[in-house]
Amino acid sequence: MKSEIKYRVPYADTDQMGVVYYANYLEYFERLRNELLREAGTPYSQIEKMGFILPVIEAYCKYIAPAKYDDLISISGWIDEAKGARLTIKCEIRNEKNSLLVEGWTVHACVSAASKKPIRIPVFLSPDSVKASPSAQTQVIPP
């Protein structure tokens, strides 16, 4: 399952080189994750209410070409791996001509909010269950 959102780049996100500042792409990745989890049936706000948190423990970005002010970019991503207490989500950012601008990934620990200890990724977050999730199926955007 691959999710996708559209995002209009504001002036706020640019820097004086005339392009999106490099840290902001990590915010774009987060916007995608929010939608990905919602489409998979469990918004992150609900995951937190269930007593889990998914802090980022690693992040990587490769900057291929810049996004610019007022671009309507596409941010897409998918759960690449979910094993033990770790979840890897891959993301891609493309412009309106579908050229790849940025790609990267984040690794998340699945942690109990109460004990702060890592716990096994809940079934509803594993790539297989995501593929099979009925609510997800209706919103699948083909890769």
Next chain:
Amino acid sequence: MKSEIKYRVPYADTDQMGVVYYANYLEYFERLRNELLREAGTPYSQIEKMGFILPVIEAYCKYIAPAKYDDLISISGWIDEAKGARLTIKCEIRNEKNSLLVEGWTVHACVSAASKKPIRIPVFLSPDSVKASPSAQTQVIPP
């Protein structure tokens, strides 16, 4: 003419009080202005190409109630006044129940990019012409 956009609040915008950090509402105002100018027929990127810039010279926010993570807020606004070389844009932010969270305004100078001197607001930006703009009419969201 009133424009409106929907915006999903990411974790990035929150602070440890569990609400949207107060400076971020000014970014929300900018997102609205981008859409407002586009709907009025002249996206800001085009205004810049025409040799004008519209720097903010004053900004005001009144914080009534907080927006929170994952809220799908509405950001709306309109050109309140355009006289001489000054433009005032008013903005409102509401939650899904239509409660007013934040209201405020920005004042912009209309400046020649070349000479850096103030110049009279172009006709296409005055409230009257905006009301009459055909491209705007098709997208008007009633107040």
Next chain:
Amino acid sequence: MKSEIKYRVPYADTDQMGVVYYANYLEYFERLRNELLREAGTPYSQIEKMGFILPVIEAYCKYIAPAKYDDLISISGWIDEAKGARLTIKCEIRNEKNSLLVEGWTVHACVSAASKKPIRIPVFLSPDSVKASPSAQTQVIPP
């Protein structure tokens, strides 16, 4: 009592107009408030531990001239008024030549973290007590 901090403008704070993005000055105001309260003897983190919060209920900025990348700006401010449950803090941002770039203010409600109800500003935050605070006196930066 007037507090002052120095701040080096990073690329992150600029936008494609080649100047600091307008919302970021509100972050600068916050950096100053943190120092102001620390110098007055009660860091904000301690205020929160005492059960108070000071959410911003109004903010205003006047943009006179822009700060730029790598500028070493001065951010200064003082408690202008503290009465009932409201606190007003004024701020000024100047460049290395001491030219005024931005001035503005924030109004804060003093709220009980437990009851969420407004409460009278604690004595240690009133302008008079701030002037008289011994820890503040040692760090006073003359206006």
Next chain:
Amino acid sequence: MKSEIKYRVPYADTDQMGVVYYANYLEYFERLRNELLREAGTPYSQIEKMGFILPVIEAYCKYIAPAKYDDLISISGWIDEAKGARLTIKCEIRNEKNSLLVEGWTVHACVSAASKKPIRIPVFLSPDSVKASPSAQTQVIPP
């Protein structure tokens, strides 16, 4: 040569998990790079004036423990490699107890601002010359 700056974490940088939002560490890395280049004798603003830009082409962060509001963190870093048209800068973020919170790196292309083509890293940016730079020697912070 290793450079180091101190940074007081504002509310602005936190999120509702009560810790610094993960993208902000990339801004911290940039603050360090600015200082590193200044200490090495050529502030980035001067590099740009000389006709070079150093856009980030890759970034990586490992999040070990969170920085929190009002922490006075140390951001340190050094040029790890400079060969051909590529420069790698490593960074570490530590708290006041010197515990490692975040480590990571950025890779930069050295590009001609005029031709947008990659060019060999200037001598003044190679790790060896940095070590030997007189202005750097006076400011070296031992690892």
